[in-house]
Amino acid sequence: MPAANTAGAPAIFVDKLTKKFGSRTAVDQISFSVPAGKIFGLLGPNGSGKSTTIRLLCGVLLPTAGTGTVLGYDIVREAEAIKQNVGYMSQRFSLYEDLTVGENLEFYAGIYGLSREECRQRRQELLTLAGLTARQHQLAGALSGGWKQRLALICALLHQPRLLILDEPTAGVDPVSRRIFWQIIRQTVTTGVTVLVSTHYMEEAEDCDLLGFLFSGRLLGFGPPALLKQQANVANLDDVFLAYVEREGEPG
Amino acid sequence: MNRLNNRFRASWSRFLAVFKKEIIQIKRDKPSLGIAFGMPIMMLLLFGYAVNTDVDNLPTVVWDQSRSAESRELLASFVNTGYFGINQYAQGYQEIREALDGGQSRVALVFPPDYAANLQLGKPATVQVFIDGSDPQVARTALSTAQLLVQAKGAALLAEGLAARGIDQGSGPLLEARPRIWYNPDMKSLVFNIPALIGLIMQNVTIMLTAFALVRERERGTMEQLVVTPVRPAELLLGKLAPYVLLGLVSFSIILAAGIYWFGVPVKGSVPLLVLLAILFLFTSLSIGLLISTFSRTQLQAMQLAFMVLLPSILLSGFIFPRETMPWLIRGLGNLIPLTYFLVILRGIFLKDIGLAHLQGEVFALLAFAGGLFLLAVLRFRKNLD
Ligand SMILES: Nc1ncnc2c1ncn2[C@@H]1O[C@H](COP(=O)(O)OP(=O)(O)OP(=O)(O)O)[C@@H](O)[C@H]1O
Numbered sequence A: 001m002p003a004a005n006t007a008g009a010p011a012i013f014v015d016k017l018t019k020k021f022g023s024r025t026a027v028d029q030i031s032f033s034v035p036a037g038k039i040f041g042l043l044g045p046n047g048s049g050k051s052t053t054i055r056l057l058c059g060v061l062l063p064t065a066g067t068g069t070v071l072g073y074d075i076v077r078e079a080e081a082i083k084q085n086v087g088y089m090s091q092r093f094s095l096y097e098d099l100t101v102g103e104n105l106e107f108y109a110g111i112y113g114l115s116r117e118e119c120r121q122r123r124q125e126l127l128t129l130a131g132l133t134a135r136q137h138q139l140a141g142a143l144s145g146g147w148k149q150r151l152a153l154i155c156a157l158l159h160q161p162r163l164l165i166l167d168e169p170t171a172g173v174d175p176v177s178r179r180i181f182w183q184i185i186r187q188t189v190t191t192g193v194t195v196l197v198s199t200h201y202m203e204e205a206e207d208c209d210l211l212g213f214l215f216s217g218r219l220l221g222f223g224p225p226a227l228l229k230q231q232a233n234v235a236n237l238d239d240v241f242l243a244y245v246e247r248e249g250e251p252g
Numbered sequence B: 001m002n003r004l005n006n007r008f009r010a011s012w013s014r015f016l017a018v019f020k021k022e023i024i025q026i027k028r029d030k031p032s033l034g035i036a037f038g039m040p041i042m043m044l045l046l047f048g049y050a051v052n053t054d055v056d057n058l059p060t061v062v063w064d065q066s067r068s069a070e071s072r073e074l075l076a077s078f079v080n081t082g083y084f085g086i087n088q089y090a091q092g093y094q095e096i097r098e099a100l101d102g103g104q105s106r107v108a109l110v111f112p113p114d115y116a117a118n119l120q121l122g123k124p125a126t127v128q129v130f131i132d133g134s135d136p137q138v139a140r141t142a143l144s145t146a147q148l149l150v151q152a153k154g155a156a157l158l159a160e161g162l163a164a165r166g167i168d169q170g171s172g173p174l175l176e177a178r179p180r181i182w183y184n185p186d187m188k189s190l191v192f193n194i195p196a197l198i199g200l201i202m203q204n205v206t207i208m209l210t211a212f213a214l215v216r217e218r219e220r221g222t223m224e225q226l227v228v229t230p231v232r233p234a235e236l237l238l239g240k241l242a243p244y245v246l247l248g249l250v251s252f253s254i255i256l257a258a259g260i261y262w263f264g265v266p267v268k269g270s271v272p273l274l275v276l277l278a279i280l281f282l283f284t285s286l287s288i289g290l291l292i293s294t295f296s297r298t299q300l301q302a303m304q305l306a307f308m309v310l311l312p313s314i315l316l317s318g319f320i321f322p323r324e325t326m327p328w329l330i331r332g333l334g335n336l337i338p339l340t341y342f343l344v345i346l347r348g349i350f351l352k353d354i355g356l357a358h359l360q361g362e363v364f365a366l367l368a369f370a371g372g373l374f375l376l377a378v379l380r381f382r383k384n385l386d
């Protein structure tokens, strides 16, 4: 696997990326670039194309048009290389509810080819990080929402990915769990990992290094939060968003 | 070399992870265990007994107009077979009709007034037998029993008459032979049915179990996580299939043991060979299940597809109808079903002690099916969400 082509490249790069489902365009010619080691927040209302964009980047959906690279790997031709280096947490809980917390971790450790020693060490480390140690023998299905999300997060971190992709990880999660969640994310970034996170919460968006606003599949704005606010000449991100939507107008 | 080694280790690690996970899930999934252990036993009892054409204690109404020692003797013989139980005596056809129509009796025996007199004179005596034909299987058995019985009785009486006149008993052995013929056919059908039943049950259990294997991941949303991992289709599918081979072997052992010890059908040939070829057959039907899984979006669809495969296999594989008498087109269709070959193997080893040398064609066919179907499932399985 050519490791050289990933050095110095942006963590995420997309150019006129487009995805159509039949006649519906879910992602419409979006282009942006995210440097390594940043937290990139993807914002947008329901159905704006956040999840679809994320799936394109993970290599599980094929783009209709446009190109992109993730960690320097082409999202169409080198999808399998991307998968070994990306940690993904889907919008809907998608771990095994009939497996315990520990069994879920062990399964994914095996899938990512961790050695027995690595697995034991990572497992302990991450359980502690998420405060899940006491629940490791509990069935995942029996966990409450916040705990489930934390489990999904540490499962995604198990194989020490270089890019962490989180699709609305804190939807429906209580504030305490959310704070812990973001602590883990920030701590992960300090080790050089890039994070892509989609969210509806503006206070979470404030914490991102870069933001992208999606609306009807189009990228209406892209940049650091402060810059976006300054450009729109408003005080908070909610208003930035409103300004974009208004500028799009309702001529249609 | 080292790189190849690493790749193999990673591959093995992923296969093992899926395998272990699947075993844990099966252990916790009550319906799966029910299908694996309950269904074989239920089907075996159902087919073993329901398909059994044995008839016993059919309620019988009698109108004895002869009222003689001779008529009572024949009646006793009827009762002694165990197939007929006299539950009513009638006076006249009207009453007999009512008994049969009302369902109180399934069989009626009528002795004419001159029954004893004819016998004593050495003239042919007749007995009328009416049988409720609504269940043809039962009717056929009852009729043939009655016929054999009367024939044997007639022959016996004839021989007694001859002996009484001091003539040499040249036709003696005939008396013994006749009734015996009767007792075998049923046993034969069971001996013939049980091995085939083992094949059918194994096929049904394994296809049903694996048909859900991938669909469940899709329905529960766990597939979304799996597709973003480096796991390869072959590793995933093999890891999912392998635990069911073990499970299938356990249910195979259960039915085999029940067939041998409960139904008393012995294996004439080699049991290890039987087990070996059963594993091969398990791979083919599990692959069919996986293939079904790749075609279905929901468990309901998978179930419907599974039935679409199972039903023709019952009719065309030679399980019910002998393949020799099928039109060539139908027989050709039967050749496309793995069960067809496995039934030949099962019956051959069970009944005739046939060795591998005589089963080469069947074994090759199963190998081709196993390889082909699994490959097809791997190719069909896409690691994306499109
Ligand atoms: N597999 C699919 N087939 C057809 N249409 C799809 C498919 N997936 C998504 N879409 C459509 O594409 C559009 C974008 O969906 P997407 O899930 O990306 O939005 P989202 O921004 O993630 O929304 P949410 O905030 O509700 O998660 C929607 O209109 C959706 O209906």
Ligand SMILES: [Mg+2]
Binding pocket: A050, A051, A052, A091, A167, A168
């Ligand atoms: Mg979404």
